[in-house]
Amino acid sequence: MKKIVVLLLCALLCASSAALAETAKTVGIIQFATHPSLDNCTAGFLAGLAEAGYVEGDTLKVDLQNAMADMGNSDLQAKVMVSNGYDMLVGVATPAAMSAYAATREQGIPVVFVAVSDAVASGIVLSNEEPGANATGVSDVLNLEAQVRMIRAFLPEATTIGVIYTTSEPNSLTHLDKLNAIAPGFGFAVEAVGVNSAAEVAAAAATLVAKGVDCINNFTDNNVVENLALVLHAADGAGIPVFGSEVEQVVNGCLAAQGIDYVALGRVAGLMAAEILAGNAAPQTMPVALIDESTPAINSAVAARLGIVVPEAYADAEDVAK
Numbered sequence: 001m002k003k004i005v006v007l008l009l010c011a012l013l014c015a016s017s018a019a020l021a022e023t024a025k026t027v028g029i030i031q032f033a034t035h036p037s038l039d040n041c042t043a044g045f046l047a048g049l050a051e052a053g054y055v056e057g058d059t060l061k062v063d064l065q066n067a068m069a070d071m072g073n074s075d076l077q078a079k080v081m082v083s084n085g086y087d088m089l090v091g092v093a094t095p096a097a098m099s100a101y102a103a104t105r106e107q108g109i110p111v112v113f114v115a116v117s118d119a120v121a122s123g124i125v126l127s128n129e130e131p132g133a134n135a136t137g138v139s140d141v142l143n144l145e146a147q148v149r150m151i152r153a154f155l156p157e158a159t160t161i162g163v164i165y166t167t168s169e170p171n172s173l174t175h176l177d178k179l180n181a182i183a184p185g186f187g188f189a190v191e192a193v194g195v196n197s198a199a200e201v202a203a204a205a206a207t208l209v210a211k212g213v214d215c216i217n218n219f220t221d222n223n224v225v226e227n228l229a230l231v232l233h234a235a236d237g238a239g240i241p242v243f244g245s246e247v248e249q250v251v252n253g254c255l256a257a258q259g260i261d262y263v264a265l266g267r268v269a270g271l272m273a274a275e276i277l278a279g280n281a282a283p284q285t286m287p288v289a290l291i292d293e294s295t296p297a298i299n300s301a302v303a304a305r306l307g308i309v310v311p312e313a314y315a316d317a318e319d320v321a322k
Helices: 002-023 036-051 071-083 094-104 144-154 170-186 198-211 222-226 228-237 247-251 262-277 300-306
Strands: 025-031 060-066 088-092 111-114 135-140 160-166 189-195 215-217 242-244 256-259 289-291 295-298
Touching: 025 036, 025 071, 025 094, 025 262, 036 060, 036 088, 036 111, 036 247, 036 262, 060 071, 071 088, 071 094, 088 094, 088 262, 094 111, 094 135, 111 262, 135 262, 144 170, 144 215, 144 242, 144 256, 160 170, 160 198, 160 222, 170 189, 189 198, 198 222, 198 228, 222 228, 228 242, 242 247, 247 256, 247 295, 262 289
Parallel strands: 025 060, 025 088, 088 111, 111 135, 135 289, 160 189, 160 215, 215 242, 242 256
Antiparallel strands: 256 295
16 A cells, blocks of 8 residues: 555656646856855845746746856856757846847847846847847946945045946946046046956056055946955055945945845846746837936944044945944
């Protein structure tokens, strides 16, 4: 009798697995690098899918790959996912999204991107209102005016903002253009140093320190965020504050940031992906979601170490000091 029950259970499990294989959607996620903001994007994305009924191990199969900040890796990962016939590819950060789009555009496999600051400049969509091809998603639009206003409040006598940016990242070029337009209105000049790879970040930070910038401001540049510790080391040695672009950078040693909630951003992308997987929407006509709401975060321990008084205007900001 026990043998019969075991056989029946095995049969039911096999049948269940077969049904899952037939009905579950397979999504390939390429996260460009390992750092907290992108980790939060991926977590939020999966939470959004689950909220809409696509639960990993039940109605969803997920292949999560990390490109380790190498676009050669993300290109290869995307091509393998396409050859395996996945239902959707997801690019977390601009380079990963560019790889996913390049690998899928001929086949028309849907692509949803997360944390792509300028999808138009990246060549992924024709416009944010009408993407036009097989990709759509969520853009993290940095509130640079609020960021520069924060820097001015913390550093009333400062005149120069230093920036490190990757010359091949379209989102960083867009952010730099915006910063150059905004900064003079607050009495700042921008000193920018471009890098071609992560290996050049430490030298770029040393260059900014040597130039005597009053502070350094990070964008969501993947090479810079991936090597934030090197930037902080160079800046701290010279008593130069570093401002981040999201709260995790402040947790890790930046003075302050006007940051976006990347878990919430990922959730929006997950909900969009669910609509596409269900056949209720098409990426060609689903507008890109532009997320620009930001909240201030400070690190009072960093402020104390640098001898900087937290301005009254930011006294109620989230303090992430450890």
